[in-house]
Amino acid sequence: MKLDARIPSGPIEQAWDNARFEMKLVNPANKRRHHLLVIGSGLAGASAAATLGELGYNVTCFCFQDSPRRAHSIAAQGGINAAKNYQNDGDSVYRLFYDTVKGGDFRAREANVYRLAQNSLSIIDQAVAQGVPFAREYGGALTNRSFGGAQVSRTFYARGQTGQQLLLGAYQALERQVDAGTVTMIPRTEMLDLIVIDGRARGIVARNLITGKLSVHLAEAVILATGGYGNVYYLSTNAKGSNATAIWRAHKRGALFANPCYTQIHPTCIPVSGDYQSKLTLMSESLRNDGRIWVPMNKGDKRTPNEISEEERDYYLERRYPSFGNLVPRDVASRNAKAVCDEGRGVGETGLGVYLDFADAIARLGEHTIRERYGNLFDMYQRITDENPYKVPMRIYPAIHYTMGGLWVDYQLQSTIPGLFVLGEANFSDHGANRLGASALMQGLSDGYFIIPYTVGNYLASSKLGKVSESHPDAQAALSCVRTGIDKLLAIRGRRTVDSFHRELGKIVWDDCGMSRNAQGLRTAIEKIRALREEYWQNVTVPGSGDDLNQSLEKAGRVADFFELGELMCIDALERNESCGGHFREEYQTPDGEAQRDDEHFSYVAAWGYTGPGKPPELTQEPLEFAYVHPSQRSYK
Amino acid sequence: MKLTLKIWRQKGPEAPGKFVSYPVDNVNPEMSMLECLDVLNESLIERGEEPVAFEHDCREGICGSCGFMISGIAHGPQAATTVCQLTMRHFKDGDELVLEPWRSRPFPFVKDLVVDRRAFDRIVQAGGYISVSTGNAPDGNAIPVGKEEADRAMDAAACIGCGACVAACPNGSAALFTGAKIAHLGILPQGQPERDRRAVRMVAQMNAEGFGSCTNIGECTGVCPKEIPLEVIARMNRDYLRGIWKERHQLVTTIAPVTDWDLVTK
Incomplete structure (x- = not known):
């Protein structure tokens, strides 16, 4: 297969303008005749559904939660980037573009990233107009903070709840369209298959999670905005319900899956405390603005942090990266934390933790200012750990947080299945091998508010889409495939719970395809995953029936997909014989332990095709070209 | 520590409901209330019983999915804390906690601790x-x-x-x-x-x-x-x-x- 990314020609500054001008338009009066499905109601899904509704399309939006407002975008804390240059500190669209391409370790598509940086400006305007209560200066102007991987202050925030406030803005815009009658919202309903007719995405099979009823929904185009797949690892900062089922089942219907091994480990999470643990809690990266990260100089130092004098502390990020210090990008910060813990210098009961210390910032700025900036995060930390971070340094450790990989999309956000569009974290598009902090909110909203409204119109106007009916054999086949899958899970009646399998799968993937990987470990992991998956289909137990609210059944289907995706992650990681961004292969590092890229052989997007159960996936490469930002060894020193 | 969870069990809006008491041993004080329910549910599933349905998602107190009454108090005894962030250290060994769904007519009942909001x-x-x-x-x-x-x-x-x-x-x-x-x-x-x-x-x-x-x-x-x-x-x-x-x-x-x-x- 040859991938056409449909990147517009001409100078990058004009690419998006040119592309929009060349797109075909749908007559305003005809828009309501086009039915679109939006799956997911996070930042990307809600903003897409709302905007398409405003334009007059007939939209149906689905979410598995009881309300669209619960989508996991809500948990994003720190902020959203935009190249407004309100701080007059040298920011520009080009600089945000440059920082993002570099931060992604030269594994993202330049044209996409440039458009993202351009759209960042309008996102802030839109959110402010919706009433998102961003932090302000006394004079009334918007204020900014800095974030990892950048030397300008371009991050807009609403306390430590930026994701919540942006999502509520998009949710309210969505509910306004529900009231206006352009959007039908269907909560507590999960997409379980994609319907492809004559090579085009024409609908989905969905399960009502309350009644268990399966239904077929047909449309002219399907838009997936279902988030990332970090929950493959079981323990992650994702919500418990976050899952890859929609994108994975679309993959099995023909959509290529790009760069599955690019996963992001967030450096600042609360360390694991016990084996009952169900999820990991993030502490916003913005804390690294004022917190200093350190571990004891000496191995196995079990004294309390306040007993360890300045001379006996190693502020290892400041020492190794004097120009970025504690604000190095996430992958670098995470790897360094792992390295000092592997040396035996980790802190806390498990030894898997480093200190994030605010004593200096409190001495310099006063407790009041720190409370203003991070009060709710400090409260949350204290609620969970029973320690007061104003007095004792926080203990943090890296955790899986975001997945840069996802379904392959072209510049118009269309997957390899015509009519199937993929937005936000669910696609692979803009972050390369490592996402910079405060860029996920930006991408979700850029895709939903400002890209899909144009590109889906172009698709509808330039495609001849005949009528299809529920009785179409392909629709019925998808429906019965879903039904068979559910019956099969319910019929196994084995002896192990879904969670116990999921936990074991997560541990395999974390150990061998987590913060660092090597060929031997990846090969073993693939074997282990296959064996465990085999056991899953023999020995899992799913109580209850398929005819009512059955949370075990929901989980069982999602975990079945995580098994297959986890394997593909390892295959992709094994194939990529280089280190880049979040993908750190131990065999490929510089003498001082930094990621060693191999641009000659691996400057491409790895897009994997599904070839059938038990068959090896097929790799298609999309070469990456860098005409503006010249690939270099990333240096934050 | 050991706790007794007295939980409202009801299969659906039309089905009869009742309180069922479940002893839970080995409660770690660091666990959240929901992780304590996870532990109970795992043991119920292993015994071939249906787990307790409860609403949850982000488990960091921001999505608003979770919530039920704990011994008569919405989200339990700890101020400014959702049940997903309520750690068990706030309870004593031997406590009995009564868990009930939100009860209000505009929130129709769905199952166990789940209502329709x-x-x-x-x-x-x-x-x-x-x-x-x-x-x-x-x-x-x-x-x-x-x-x-x-x-x-x-x-x-x-x-x-x-x-x-x-x-x-x-x-x-x-x-x-x-x-x-x-x-x-x-x-x-x-x-x-x-x-x-x-x-x-x-x-x-x-x-x-x-x-x-x-x-x-x-x-x-x-x-x-x-x-x-x-x-x-x-x-x-x-x-x-x-x-x-x-x-x-x-x-x-x-x-x-x-x-x-x-x-x-x-």
């Missing part, structure tokens, strides 16, 4: 927004918003829509939830053009859903995990009165509450 979405549909379509916005700094105003708007906007306020209120009022959105948008300059209409329609919808009236008892703010201040209700009342006075000749339309889950209408 779609009434909240409809209250937002009735006007909990600023009508600005994508692309209409002026530059972000074109409208200055004073820091104090922005902070007060943020205090109200922090609501997570969990429904604890309704569950705690002896009248089953949704005034704190509705007031929070009216206050958030009504404080900001961007929210002024629709301020009257918003208050009138949202209050009308709240009444149409069957939520009770507010009599300023304050239980709502006491259990609110985000500590939404009671003042938002005063603000709602003032904006409502202002709106009624100015728009009294306008016909207020409400959205018909939907209670069933057969959502696919063809």
Whole structure:
């Protein structure tokens, strides 16, 4: 297969303008005749559904939660980037573009990233107009903070709840369209298959999670905005319900899956405390603005942090990266934390933790200012750990947080299945091998508010889409495939719970395809995953029936997909014989332990095709070209 | 430590319900309330029984999915804390905790500890927004918003829509939830053009859903995990009165509450 990314020609500054001008338009009066499905109601899904509704399309939006407002975008804390240059500190669209391409370790598509940086400006305007209560200066102007991987202050925030406030803005815009009658919202309903007719995405099979009823929904185009797949690892900062089922089942219907091994480990999470643990809690990266990260100089130092004098502390990020210090990008910060813990210098009961210390910032700025900036995060930390971070340094450790990989999309956000569009974290598009902090909110909203409204119109106007009916054999086949899958899970009646399998799968993937990987470990992991998956289909137990609210059944289907995706992650990681961004292969590092890229052989997007159960996936490469930002060894020193 | 969880079990709205007591051993004080339920559920599944259905998602106190009564208190005894962040160290060895779903008529029962809170979405549909379509916005700094105003708007906007306020209120009022959105948008300059209409329609919808009236008892703010201040209700009342006075000749339309889950209408 040859991938056409449909990147517009001409100078990058004009690419998006040119592309929009060349797109075909749908007559305003005809828009309501086009039915679109939006799956997911996070930042990307809600903003897409709302905007398409405003334009007059007939939209149906689905979410598995009881309300669209619960989508996991809500948990994003720190902020959203935009190249407004309100701080007059040298920011520009080009600089945000440059920082993002570099931060992604030269594994993202330049044209996409440039458009993202351009759209960042309008996102802030839109959110402010919706009433998102961003932090302000006394004079009334918007204020900014800095974030990892950048030397300008371009991050807009609403306390430590930026994701919540942006999502509520998009949710309210969505509910306004529900009231206006352009959007039908269907909560507590999960997409379980994609319907492809004559090579085009024409609908989905969905399960009502309350009644268990399966239904077929047909449309002219399907838009997936279902988030990332970090929950493959079981323990992650994702919500418990976050899952890859929609994108994975679309993959099995023909959509290529790009760069599955690019996963992001967030450096600042609360360390694991016990084996009952169900999820990991993030502490916003913005804390690294004022917190200093350190571990004891000496191995196995079990004294309390306040007993360890300045001379006996190693502020290892400041020492190794004097120009970025504690604000190095996430992958670098995470790897360094792992390295000092592997040396035996980790802190806390498990030894898997480093200190994030605010004593200096409190001495310099006063407790009041720190409370203003991070009060709710400090409260949350204290609620969970029973320690007061104003007095004792926080203990943090890296955790899986975001997945840069996802379904392959072209510049118009269309997957390899015509009519199937993929937005936000669910696609692979803009972050390369490592996402910079405060860029996920930006991408979700850029895709939903400002890209899909144009590109889906172009698709509808330039495609001849005949009528299809529920009785179409392909629709019925998808429906019965879903039904068979559910019956099969319910019929196994084995002896192990879904969670116990999921936990074991997560541990395999974390150990061998987590913060660092090597060929031997990846090969073993693939074997282990296959064996465990085999056991899953023999020995899992799913109580209850398929005819009512059955949370075990929901989980069982999602975990079945995580098994297959986890394997593909390892295959992709094994194939990529280089280190880049979040993908750190131990065999490929510089003498001082930094990621060693191999641009000659691996400057491409790895897009994997599904070839059938038990068959090896097929790799298609999309070469990456860098005409503006010249690939270099990333240096934050 | 060892605890007894006395949990409301009911298969569906039509099925009979009852309390069932479950002893849970090996409760780690660091666990959250929901992780304690996870442990119980794992043991139920291994015994071939149906696990306790409860709502949860982010498990970091922000999505608003989780929530139930713990021995009569919405979200349990710890102030400003949802059940997903309530650690077991707040209980004593041997305690019995009584877990019940939110009980309020506008929140129809679904299963075990799960209820239907779609009434909240409809209250937002009735006007909990600023009508600005994508692309209409002026530059972000074109409208200055004073820091104090922005902070007060943020205090109200922090609501997570969990429904604890309704569950705690002896009248089953949704005034704190509705007031929070009216206050958030009504404080900001961007929210002024629709301020009257918003208050009138949202209050009308709240009444149409069957939520009770507010009599300023304050239980709502006491259990609110985000500590939404009671003042938002005063603000709602003032904006409502202002709106009624100015728009009294306008016909207020409400959205018909939907209670069933057969959502696919063809």
